[in-house]
Amino acid sequence: MSRVLTWRALLTLAALAALPAVPGLPRYYLLLAFDALLFGAIAMSLDLLMGYTGLVSFGHAAFYGLGAYATAILMERGVLSLWACLGFSVLVVGAYALVVSYFATARRGIYFALLTLIFAEVVYTFFRYTQTFGGSDGIQGLPDAELWRGVPIDTPERKYYLVLAYLALAYATCRVVVTSHFGRVLVAIRENEDRARFLGYSVQRYKMAVCLISALLTGLAGAIYPIRSAFATPDLMVWTESGEFIISVMIGGLGTLVGPIIGGVFFTILRDKVSSYVDWYFIVIGVVLIVIVLFMPKGLLGFRRLLGFKQWRATA
Numbered sequence: 001m002s003r004v005l006t007w008r009a010l011l012t013l014a015a016l017a018a019l020p021a022v023p024g025l026p027r028y029y030l031l032l033a034f035d036a037l038l039f040g041a042i043a044m045s046l047d048l049l050m051g052y053t054g055l056v057s058f059g060h061a062a063f064y065g066l067g068a069y070a071t072a073i074l075m076e077r078g079v080l081s082l083w084a085c086l087g088f089s090v091l092v093v094g095a096y097a098l099v100v101s102y103f104a105t106a107r108r109g110i111y112f113a114l115l116t117l118i119f120a121e122v123v124y125t126f127f128r129y130t131q132t133f134g135g136s137d138g139i140q141g142l143p144d145a146e147l148w149r150g151v152p153i154d155t156p157e158r159k160y161y162l163v164l165a166y167l168a169l170a171y172a173t174c175r176v177v178v179t180s181h182f183g184r185v186l187v188a189i190r191e192n193e194d195r196a197r198f199l200g201y202s203v204q205r206y207k208m209a210v211c212l213i214s215a216l217l218t219g220l221a222g223a224i225y226p227i228r229s230a231f232a233t234p235d236l237m238v239w240t241e242s243g244e245f246i247i248s249v250m251i252g253g254l255g256t257l258v259g260p261i262i263g264g265v266f267f268t269i270l271r272d273k274v275s276s277y278v279d280w281y282f283i284v285i286g287v288v289l290i291v292i293v294l295f296m297p298k299g300l301l302g303f304r305r306l307l308g309f310k311q312w313r314a315t316a
Contacts, residue, residue, distance in 0.1 A: 040264030059116030065237030067222025093219030138233030253299025
């Protein structure tokens with residue numbers, strides 16, 4: 001257990017758990033914290049591919065959107081159980097991820113990225129023009145989900161603790177993955193795929209496995225999103241959404257677990273604050289990203305070195 005949840009992680013989790021108890025905290029900021037932590041967790045799951053395996057996915061928005069639609073479809077039909085929604089999203093996203101990972105991992109480099117993008121665009125187009133699922137409007141006006149019968153998740157505090165529990169689960173899962181033999185093989189594939197294959201490892205199977213883990217974690221995040229927003233739309237699957245996940249990973253720091261979480265939180269808050277003043281907020285975000293890439297190539301987590309702190313471990 002100590003290898004999975006370090007004292008830093010436990011301390012951070014305790015601090016986050018105490019956030020709703022801050023006197024006078026507006027409801028808006030609690031919901032913003034929900035979005036920030038959800039985005040950070042997705043970025044962390046994507047970094048299993050980008051930072052540890054060397055695979056860039058432009059199709060993670062499809063996993064996110066499918067998870068959201070899985071929840072929305074059940075809730076629209078009166079199935080309000082959180083556990084039923086999460087289980088259904090795992091089945092839907094898992095089936096789709098198996099197909100995508102099988103074909104995408106058969107290719108290397110830019111072809112993997114393009115195949116994930118193509119599959120995601122197919123899924124987006126299907127939901128965008130299928131009226132059964134609401135077409136471009138998606139599924140709106142969803143009721144509150146229930147933790148169990150008679151206990152609805154109907155307040156910002158309950159929704160916040162739900163995403164906090166998901167973040168803890170996602171971090172523990174990713175921590176186990178990257179510190180295991182499986183994780184070391186992923187790093188070997190990233191460094192020299194041909195040598196890993198020469199050593200007898202089934203490279204495609206390892207790639208498929210990490211793609212599936214990353215997809216399921218992202219799908220669970222998607223399944224939680226309609227519980228907060230009460231809707232699911234095709235816009236969740238747009239390729240720019242995948243681009244935002246990638247930007248969050250780069251901002252936080254590749255090849256770490258804590259870095260992408262920080263990057264996702266930073267990106268969400270920056271986007272929210274800048275967009276409240278100007279419509280061209282992506283220009284500001286682009287400038288920030290350029291500065292980070294040029295002057296902090298290891299992301300915000302690597303900024304610790306400039307302040308004289310000890311470098312974080314690769315598995316942080």
